[in-house]
Amino acid sequence: MDMEKIERAVRDILEAVGEDPDREGLQETPARVARMYGEIFSGLGADPKQHLKIFTEGGKHDELVLVKDIPLYSVCEHHLLPFIGRAHIAYIPKNGRIIGLSKFARIVDCFARRPQVQERLTGQIADFLYENMEPLGVAVFIEAEHLCMTMRGARAAGAKTQTSALRGCMRSDAKTRAEVMALLGGR
Numbered sequence: 001m002d003m004e005k006i007e008r009a010v011r012d013i014l015e016a017v018g019e020d021p022d023r024e025g026l027q028e029t030p031a032r033v034a035r036m037y038g039e040i041f042s043g044l045g046a047d048p049k050q051h052l053k054i055f056t057e058g059g060k061h062d063e064l065v066l067v068k069d070i071p072l073y074s075v076c077e078h079h080l081l082p083f084i085g086r087a088h089i090a091y092i093p094k095n096g097r098i099i100g101l102s103k104f105a106r107i108v109d110c111f112a113r114r115p116q117v118q119e120r121l122t123g124q125i126a127d128f129l130y131e132n133m134e135p136l137g138v139a140v141f142i143e144a145e146h147l148c149m150t151m152r153g154a155r156a157a158g159a160k161t162q163t164s165a166l167r168g169c170m171r172s173d174a175k176t177r178a179e180v181m182a183l184l185g186g187r
């Protein structure tokens, strides 16, 4: 990431909104914002495959695994404001192929730390897991509040957006899908 370019751009924005970028409180702001972008967009340079350590110790477990309430912080690509919420990931392993539970949070983070829209983020996580873990099925649910919709614009405070992406048997088998929905408490 080009930190100096971000710093110059932030300085320009401060000037453009009528601020004095040289006043005491703002002197370090461009460099801080550059470091912040380095962090919140770190997913752009990251390969989620690094988190795909597959175990085959799942044995005969061909039943549902559900990881609920994974914290999610992303940035909407339209306004560069945060959207914040939770991701829930359910999958049914094939041939005992499982991954460590923490890896789901790492994979979510990897795709979330980029300029995103919620629908694409949801689909990217589902596609990645479906293609690389080769499970019988995977379902990804995200519920999030978009600050671009609450602190500005429509100012629809409290509005939450829910998205889902279903692959494999999660899409084709209504009974499995119903089981997941029940575990998620109708979310």
Ligand SMILES: Nc1nc2c(ncn2[C@@H]2O[C@H](COP(=O)(O)OP(=O)(O)OP(=O)(O)O)[C@@H](O)[C@H]2O)c(=O)[nH]1
Residues within 6 Å of the ligand: 076, 077, 078, 116, 117, 118, 119, 146, 148, 149, 152, 153, 154
């Ligand atoms: N579908 C979708 N829309 C999003 C997401 N994040 C932000 N948006 C929307 O992106 C849209 C951009 O609309 P525009 O009309 O181009 O921009 P705008 O004039 O700032 O729109 P308002 O937010 O309505 O003031 C807005 O409706 C946002 O609510 C997302 O993850 N998914």
Ligand SMILES: [Zn+2]
Residues within 6 Å of the ligand: 076, 077, 078, 079, 080, 081, 146, 148, 149
């Ligand atoms: Zn937005």
